[in-house]
Amino acid sequence: MDFKTLIEKVSLQYEKKLPFVIFSKTSSETVRCYCQQNDNLYIDDSLSNNGFVLSPFDSRLESYLIPKNESESFETYFKISEIEKERVEVSELESDRIAYEEFISETIDTIQKGDAAKIVVSRKKDFQLSDFSIASLVERLFSAYPTAFRYVWFHPKTGIWCGATPEILVNIEQNKFRTMALAGTQPYTSGEITWRKKEMEEQHFVTEAILENLNGIVNDIEVSETRNHRAGSLLHLCTDISGKLGEEEGALAKIAWALHPTPAICGTPQKYARDYIIENEGYPREFYTGFLGPIEEDNASATLMVNLRCMKIENETASIFVGGGITADSHPEEEWKETQNKMQTMLQVLQPML
Numbered sequence: 001m002d003f004k005t006l007i008e009k010v011s012l013q014y015e016k017k018l019p020f021v022i023f024s025k026t027s028s029e030t031v032r033c034y035c036q037q038n039d040n041l042y043i044d045d046s047l048s049n050n051g052f053v054l055s056p057f058d059s060r061l062e063s064y065l066i067p068k069n070e071s072e073s074f075e076t077y078f079k080i081s082e083i084e085k086e087r088v089e090v091s092e093l094e095s096d097r098i099a100y101e102e103f104i105s106e107t108i109d110t111i112q113k114g115d116a117a118k119i120v121v122s123r124k125k126d127f128q129l130s131d132f133s134i135a136s137l138v139e140r141l142f143s144a145y146p147t148a149f150r151y152v153w154f155h156p157k158t159g160i161w162c163g164a165t166p167e168i169l170v171n172i173e174q175n176k177f178r179t180m181a182l183a184g185t186q187p188y189t190s191g192e193i194t195w196r197k198k199e200m201e202e203q204h205f206v207t208e209a210i211l212e213n214l215n216g217i218v219n220d221i222e223v224s225e226t227r228n229h230r231a232g233s234l235l236h237l238c239t240d241i242s243g244k245l246g247e248e249e250g251a252l253a254k255i256a257w258a259l260h261p262t263p264a265i266c267g268t269p270q271k272y273a274r275d276y277i278i279e280n281e282g283y284p285r286e287f288y289t290g291f292l293g294p295i296e297e298d299n300a301s302a303t304l305m306v307n308l309r310c311m312k313i314e315n316e317t318a319s320i321f322v323g324g325g326i327t328a329d330s331h332p333e334e335e336w337k338e339t340q341n342k343m344q345t346m347l348q349v350l351q352p353m354l
């Protein structure tokens with residue numbers, strides 16, 4: 001089956017209002033797809049069944065699964081085609097900017113009072129689509145960000161969720177696991193790269209918290225040098241963390257629930273930051289900054305990614321979710337600009353449909 005036929009399959013599935021997920025792992029040209037054969041909503045927090053999981057930011061809420069054994073699965077090779085990507089100009093209300101910057105200032109005050117070291121706050125912006133097609137969405141998304149993990153998920157009860165994320169929550173392959181501490185953002189340029197103290201500190205919080213949360217769960221942890229990690233037109237700081245798993249069952253669930261929500265998308269201390277976000281952000285994140293990905297071989301192999309650079313599409317409206325890590329040294333105007341830059345990742349996919 002070729003990519004075109006696969007797109008026809010998912011388009012038909014969407015027309016019939018049946019769940020599907022189509023995805024391609026980081027830097028892979030293999031596209032895989034599960035087309036569920038009924039419209040049940042499978043709830044599964046165990047992370048032990050084969051299929052594709054979609055889990056929300058608030059870990060007290062349910063995770064959903066498109067089970068492999070209830071789906072037809074397909075796989076194909078896909079030749080990346082060059083798509084034009086130009087910055088999409090967005091008109092934003094002055095009142096929205098002021099409200100967001102005030103929210104950032106309040107968050108900085110909270111941090112300066114000593115209640116938290118870092119809190120990741122975000123916003124959601126809606127775009128009316130005039131010419132939406134699932135085929136065009138899949139084609140553009142998969143071509144635009146070949147080095148990201150790309151997915152389009154549809155279930156009649158959740159709507160479409162899709163994204164191109166750079167961040168691994170946990171990857172397990174043959175008794176080895178990998179995760180990463182990703183934080184700090186600047187626009188990508190080919191020139192010399194320098195990071196400010198604020199970004200280095202922000203990223204350091206993430207590495208430290210991940211190592212602390214993994215303590216006692218995995219053995220032989222290796223921590224890489226911190227490196228630059230490009231995500232489309234953005235650049236992040238990243239530390240790779242890897243290690244070996246013991247013989248016991250259920251390592252995937254243990255690691256994923258120990259790490260999620262990481263300080264890359266929530267904050268430190270975790271519970272304070274989570275409650276602050278839920279109480280103050282003013283909208284429910286749903287699956288944004290949750291995690292998603294395939295679980296295979298009875299969870300001996302899995303790639304769970306943090307749901308970043310993503311959007312939800314429902315009733316011809318695309319909601320794009322964007323945020324940033326706030327520390328005592330953050331500046332509200334810069335944080336607003338950062339969300340505008342991050343919004344471009346999905347806007348460039350949507351461009352012809354706006």
Ligand SMILES: C=C(O[C@H]1C=CC=C(C(=O)O)[C@@H]1O)C(=O)O
Pocket residue numbers: 120122182183184185236263264265308309321322323324325326342
């Ligand atoms: C919360 C987001 O990004 C996180 C991941 C990488 C860098 C981030 C930052 O620089 O603030 C955020 O922690 C988002 O893209 O919506």
